[in-house]
Amino acid sequence: METTAWFAARQELPPNRRKLLAIGSFVLPILIWCLVSYVPFLWHPMVRISDPGAVDYFQADMLVDKAVFKAELETMQAQGGALPVGGLSNPIYLPPPHKVAEAFYTGFTTPPASKDGLWLHQSLWQSIQVIFWGFLLSSLVAVPLGVLAGTYSAVSRLFEPFIEFFRYLPAPAFGALAVAVLGIYEGPKIAIIFIGTFFQQVLIISNTTRKLDYALLEAALTLGTSRLKLLRHVVIPGILPDLYRDQRILLGWAWTYLIVAELIGTSSGITWFITQQARYEHFENVYAAILMIGIIGLGTDLVLAKLGKRLFPWDKPANKQ
Amino acid sequence: MDNTTHDYLTQSDAVKARFDKLKQREVILEVKGLNKVYKSAQGETTALSNVSFKTHRREFVCVIGPSGCGKSTLIRILAGLESYSGGQVLLDGKPVTGPGRDRGMVFQGYTLFPWLTVRKNVMFGLEMNGMSGEEARREADLWLELVGLERFASAYPHQLSGGMKQRVAIARALVNQPRILLMDEPFGALDAQTRCKMQAHLLDIWRNVDVTILFITHDLDEAILLADRILVLKANPGEVQELIEVPVPRPRSVDQLFTPEFIATKARLEALIHPPTAVASDEAETVKPHMIRFTNVADNVE
Known part of the structure; x- marks a missing residue:
């Protein structure tokens, strides 16, 4: 058993x-x-030089391929020069966990390199704002439109074919256009998040709305509900828990567009931090920043899930143990 | 014991007097020559053909018939949820044009609003028709008491059993004080024991409330136990076969299941719904002994 x-x-x-x-x-x-x-015997394809010996182009702390190191070692042995010394190492783009953990902490304590630069938490806050505004603006239009399209066939037939078409267009393709229209700062970034989420959001929400048991509408009609009141008193409360779940999934979707969005115009937010650190080969910082995005994303989702249980006590799937 | 010879048309004096009194009452619902034709790519199908009947105030009418006789279509037309192709449906002499609170409906699938508590479910119709919250609440509590669920007023529908859900649905429909209560196989999804309790419960409610009930079922016992008159439909197309006046005296209980009147009525319904010739000719439905068996020859169960 x-x-x-x-x-x-x-x-x-x-x-x-x-x-x-x-x-x-x-x-x-x-x-x-x-x-x-x-x-050490797992992978470790590189050698970190601790003493260059007589090899003229080796330097202390330099990373070379195992094969190159071996060849130079043999040459030196043959020539009788000072032998280079080094230990096995992984490539620079794979820092060990403790380095990343350290970077995670020092990232917040290290002041910005330049005077007008941003602290890490300021960069993160910039990113969160871009996500927030992009997702809010998208939801403000997409949620009502989705609910209406799911309720009224006329709305669905008018909007959904075009939206079906548009959702295949990759959001970053509108980057240059967004810069031309909205400038180089926050505007185009929010626009990319909007374009990335909006079209999917309308379709997902209209689909969720259509899944509401039609018998509930019939029951309401036989109780004397006018057709106008159906939307507010039956459709919306009926789909609310599912709508909330959709929104949680779509918020995750918005985060996946963040990096591309922030590269548009002047690079900003956590993306600016990541590209900057990668340029100087501080890959532990890059990993730390990526982890932060993950933690913020998962954290918000867990909070929203908890909140959902509170908000919708009648919702069985959410409250099922 | 002349059970077999007892005629379902014979009524005792008390039953006769009751029917005479019933027919004196005003007509609530009148259906005249109702037709319903579905149009599809394959052509037209007639679901209902020339259905006519009347119900009087505080009468309990059951509609029964084989599957495909259009009994659900009929009740949905009466509720205003479906259109009809010809004929007339009159409630208090006025034609029915769409769903309305003057015709309450109880569905087989409960259809309670899952986001509302039991009390709020019952209040729904009142609030939709402009009653203030406080007044609606008082009304709802009265009706919940009538169906015996006042203790569950703040529970959500998913916390209730099937029978309890259906009692809420009945209270929710009755709180609007409809002229007629339409019930579409309301106990069809319940287990036998709960169904039995619900039947007694419904009769009790019906006794205490000024309401006419039109009840759809495919269970013959249920129809006889509940109804004053039974409207028997036949299938393809749905037509009225007979409107039977149930000779079983009131008050009704399951003890009457084996009285001569009950047995005679049931025999008549059986004959109408499963005509003997039809059963014999329908080879697919009869169980024939098999040549092949998958068990040991000595291992018999009968």
């Missing part, structure tokens, strides 16, 4: 196992990363 219980199709696991697996899903990738970083 014990072994089958772990793999019973469509059966929920007991809470302690669920928790264990949830922790495991994070621990496992970190563990692999640790193994590759700290166990």
Whole structure:
């Protein structure tokens, strides 16, 4: 029984196992990363020079290919010069976990390089604002339009064919256009988030609206509800929990457009930080920044999920243990 | 024991007197020559053909018929949820043009609003028709008491059992004080025991409320137990076969299931709905003994 219980199709696991697996899903990738970083015989294709010896182009702390190092070592042995010394290492783009963890902390404590530069938390805040405004503006139009399209066939037939077409156009393709229209600062970035989310949002929400049991509308009609009141008193409250779930998924979607959006016009926000750090090969900082995006995204989603349970006590899927 | 010879048309004096009194009452719903034709790519299908009947105030009418006889179509037309191709539907002499609060409806699938508490569900119709919240709440609580669910007023529908949900649905329809309560196989999804309780419950409600009930079912016992008159439809196209006056005296209970009147009425319904010739000719429906068996020859269950 014990072994089958772990793999019973469509059966929920007991809470302690669920928790264990949830922790495991994070621990496992970190563990692999640790193994590759700290166990010298796993991968490690480079050699970090600690003493260049007589090789003229070697320098201390320089990374060279294992093969190059071996060739130079043999040459020196043959010529009888001072031998170069070095330890196995991973390429520069794979820093070990402790370096990234360190960078995660020092990122916030290091003042900006230039006087008018931004602290890391200021860059992050810029990014969050871009997401917030892009998603808010998109939702303000897409949610009502989606609900109307899902309720009234006329609205759906008028808008959805064009939206179906438009959603295949990649949002970054409008970058140059957005700069021409909206300038180089926040405007075009918000526009890209908007374009990236809006069209999907209308279609997803209209679909959700259509899934509302039509019998509920019929029941309301037989209770004397006028056709105008149906929308406010039956359709909207009926789809609200699903609409909320859609919005959570779509917010994640908006985040995925962030980096492209922030490269448009003047680079800003967390993207500016990432490109800047990558330019100086501070890859631990790059990883730290990417992790921050993930943490902010997952964090907001967890908070929103908790909030959803509070807001919709009648919603079964959300409250199911 | 002359059960078999008892005629379903024979009425005792008390039953006869009751029917005479019933027919004196004003007509609530009148259906005249109702037709319904569905048009599709394959051509036209007649769902209802020339259906006519009347119901009197506080009468309990059951509609029964084989599947495909259009009984659901009929009740949906009466509720105003579907259009009709010909004929007339009159409520208090006025033609029905669409859904309205004068005709309450209880669906088989409960259709309670999941986002509203039980009390708010019952208040829904009142509030949609402009009653203030406080007044609607008082009204709703009275009706919840009538269906015996006052303790569950603040529960959500998903916390209730099927029978309880259907009682809320009945209260929700009745709070509007409709002229007629239309019930579309309301107990069809319930288990036998709950259904039995719900039938007794419904009769009790009907006794205490000034409402006419039109009840669709495919369960013969249920129809006889509940109805004053049973409208029997036949399939393809849906036509009225007979309007039977149930000779079983009131008050009704399950103890009457084996009285001669009950058995005679049921025999008549059986004959109308499953005519003996039709069963014999329908080879697919009869179970024939098989030549092949998948069990050991000695391993018999009968």
